[in-house]
Amino acid sequence: MLRTGLSCLRSFVRARGGVSAIEFALILPVLLTIWAGLSEYAHAIDNWRKVVLLARTVSDLTAQGDAQNPIDASLMGDILATSTLVLKPFDASRVKIVVSAMAVDLTNLNLVPRVCSSTANANASARATGAASDLTVPVGFRTTGVRYVLTEVSMPYTPMLGASLVKLVKGASTAITLKSSIPWPARGGQPAKSTYTEVWMPGGAACP
Numbered sequence: 001m002l003r004t005g006l007s008c009l010r011s012f013v014r015a016r017g018g019v020s021a022i023e024f025a026l027i028l029p030v031l032l033t034i035w036a037g038l039s040e041y042a043h044a045i046d047n048w049r050k051v052v053l054l055a056r057t058v059s060d061l062t063a064q065g066d067a068q069n070p071i072d073a074s075l076m077g078d079i080l081a082t083s084t085l086v087l088k089p090f091d092a093s094r095v096k097i098v099v100s101a102m103a104v105d106l107t108n109l110n111l112v113p114r115v116c117s118s119t120a121n122a123n124a125s126a127r128a129t130g131a132a133s134d135l136t137v138p139v140g141f142r143t144t145g146v147r148y149v150l151t152e153v154s155m156p157y158t159p160m161l162g163a164s165l166v167k168l169v170k171g172a173s174t175a176i177t178l179k180s181s182i183p184w185p186a187r188g189g190q191p192a193k194s195t196y197t198e199v200w201m202p203g204g205a206a207c208p
Contacts, residue, residue: 040159047090047157048178054086054095055182059151062099062199065188070117070200080121087155095155096124101199102183103207104137104146113137116147117204126201138183147186147198147207154179 061079066072080099083092100118104110113135118126141148156175189199192206200206 044157044159044176044178047155048180050087050090051095051153051155051178052180052182054083054097055151055153055180056184057082057086058097058099058153059149059182059184062151063149063184063187065186065197065199069189069206070202070204073202076119076202083121090155092155094123095121095153097121098124098127098152099201100127100132100150100152101186101201101204101207102132102148102150103194103198104141104144106145106194109142109144111137111142113150114207116198116207117201119201119203129204141183141185145194145196147189147194147196149184149186149199150181151184152179152181 058079061082062071062076066075076099080097083095083097087095098118098120101116103114103116105114112131112133115127115129115132117129120126135150137146138148155178157178158175186196186198189197191197193208198207
């Protein structure tokens with residue numbers, strides 16, 4: 001009887017068939033979490049890339065101006081409507097787009113730019129005209145009298161695998177706001193008080 005018991009104990013110690021299954025069961029949640037995180041990260045990066053592309057597209061199209069100043073409201077509406085195409089396959093219904101005609105001081109290199117005119121899509125509000133104290137003139141535009149177009153785009157991103165993943169990040173809400181701000185030199189329009197050409201947003205006027 002004793003020998004039989006010892007034999008069973010030795011057989012149990014030597015048996016390793018179930019160890020791999022136990023190890024796999026322990027590591028599987030970690031692997032799934034890593035996979036879900038990488039998938040979510042790639043999806044979010046793709047969405048952010050589309051937001052940047054949209055900001056660049058709107059800035060480029062607006063900076064070309066119109067046959068007249070200010071830009072016709074219907075033309076500006078068409079430019080803003082490009083969001084539906086550029087953001088595909090992401091939902092453009094909640095995207096915010098603000099486009100502003102900006103100016104650098106004519107006499108002094110003031111790094112606080114001036115908003116000359118501004119417009120926005122239905123989800124956002126246009127910037128107020130005047131000094132934009134929350135902005136700094138971009139490095140490539142720091143020349144007195146320069147005129148440029150600034151497009152600001154933002155949209156909420158909700159994780160495709162559930163908002164619970166976002167909650168793991170301290171201080172994060174159930175959605176992440178993706179943002180992009182793209183300045184673009186005015187290539188259309190006409191000079192007003194500066195030697196640089198400028199474009200006016202619908203209903204706006206030339207930079208002072």
